[in-house]
Amino acid sequence: MAEHSVVFSFFLIFSGAAVLASIALYTRQPLLVAYIVLGALLGPYWLGYISDTAMLADISHIGIIFLLFLLGLDMQPSHLVQMIKKATWVALGSSVIFLGIGYTAGIFFGYTQTEALIIGAALMFSSTIIGIKLLPTTVLHHRHTGELVVGLLLLQDVIAIIVLLFLYSGQGDEGMMGLVKPLIALPLLIGTGFLLVKYVILPLIQRFDRFHEYIFLLAIGWCLGMAELAQYAGLSAEMGAFVAGVALATSPISQYIATNLKPLRDFFLILFFFSVGASFNLALIPQILLPATLLAVIVVAFKPIVFRYLLKTIKEDDQISWEVGFRLGQISEFSLLIAYIATSAALIGQEASHVIQATAILTFLLSTYVVIFNYPSPIAVSDKLRRD
Template identity: 75%
Template structure:
């Protein structure tokens, strides 16, 4: 019965996702919004065709592990150092500004101080998926605009990793100090151990058997999940372990091949993750959260371009480039959804505050995509003049 239920659930999810994804592409919407909407429609608060979302949520958690593993693989130390010199202050000041905005709005609507802080943290980041997907390939790889967008997103990813690390140690009372100290000791040990293991064991094995692509695929998955489980055992999160696993391989020649090989697997699990986000969205709370969500979405859409424009001009970027980067980063992030998910699981925020973050993310995903596709070069523009692959 469990197997039939899981197969039927997968049928509904992936067939429905294919249909809604087609509609989303025709209407120039982000695909992840289609997955979230599908979850809300089919889940327990919609038509209840899929009621047991706990199992799907557990399975989809693997997608987040792979996502952070791939982020680690892309985090080349040389690129990171270059962008640290260029855009660190922009990333830090923009994060502080939007955390303050989220905090003020959260407090204004009666959320607790912790909930308001988490709402503010969720506003700090821009969407890597939307930011990268809406950049033409030539801009992404060969132009300064692409370098700035990718660099800022990379720096935001680093901040997000630190936030996730903090959320993972978010216990109360004396346990918090113990957990934090355990984390402080465990983190450098895992980082150092992973670098040694990769250099002296993993890379020699890959180099010896690099003709067998299946072997490389298996080793990459084993390394990712193995370090994720090790991190979980010593009190860190599986996500942090996966990220360390990726970074430890980032400088090796095989890193990009592994990243390309694992992307379809990551996408499979991420569809389940975004579906489970939608399925857990309690539509009965919509009346309570729609006003703060709309206010936050409007503030993000209006103020992010202005803030990035001001900060980028302060480091001598041109006015037009500063505006373009600001509009391309004018939404909150899929990391915001992950932060809401983890903060709820750690009992740091309530269901209502979590739903505010989710609704704000969906609104900014939709509206910022429209702003970009109608005004800047991108692969899915309606206008032939702006369409660039």
């Protein structure tokens, strides 16, 4: 089928999303289910109306960058450092456990040792998008539960970046330097971010704060500029965006910026979930259905138990430990990236890659259902649990 214009593609995506989202709301389903289903329906492996999923994935990546920027705007640096120190053991312990579980399951299903190891690596992380999108604003800003979720996700992001660096180093010629460079770059990026905010960004905001359009423009430029700087330094764009947000968090203007950027973030996140559905090769379902389903069930069932046990070791109470575990009971968008990079580097085959992708989609959906039926969230099924 011929490729359509970008405008027509956006018409199909957002008009289709509006229709399916309406059906989802009437049937009390989470909206992201509608976006993923629409992607599978319109993508190249079903109706084929939208075939350039790589372009959509690139565009939708901006949504993740804005999500991390807005998250940074809500985090006071002193609280963040304290929480990361406290949660380091939990993040490392859970990562090792799920690396072992994924590796064992991969070997059991007959994949090579390298494929099993990468499947295990994909199971280590929880989704920043799901974890934060399902947190009510009051919990994210003011509750200990929100601090724990954010601290663990950030530590997992750091571990994920290290895993991605190993995968990238297998494709390039930098060798050990490719791993050392980001470790040096991170503190430099943080220092640069705080200095630029103090001596450039805040003075500009104070001088031209009457021009709301300018504040909006400056915030987007600052976010994307730090994201690009982080990528240039060998880190992830998400990490740069988060540093950009944290550097601005102590300023009174941070909440104004956060409020105004949320609609832009949601626009790109719709594209992200659409591209997840559209990129999935439906023809491989018969080969991957059993391993992907088993892995998804293991993740959704055991992540809450593992997090509950590990959080108890740092003196967290039962109720908070279980809630954090269920909110982190899925694998991550980083897992999708691991699958794509490992496939392009010929470390894993298409079947193993799609096992990871299918597991990600299933855990996105299953864990979302668990959270919206049991905990406060902006898209909770019951009015009693719905919190913006």
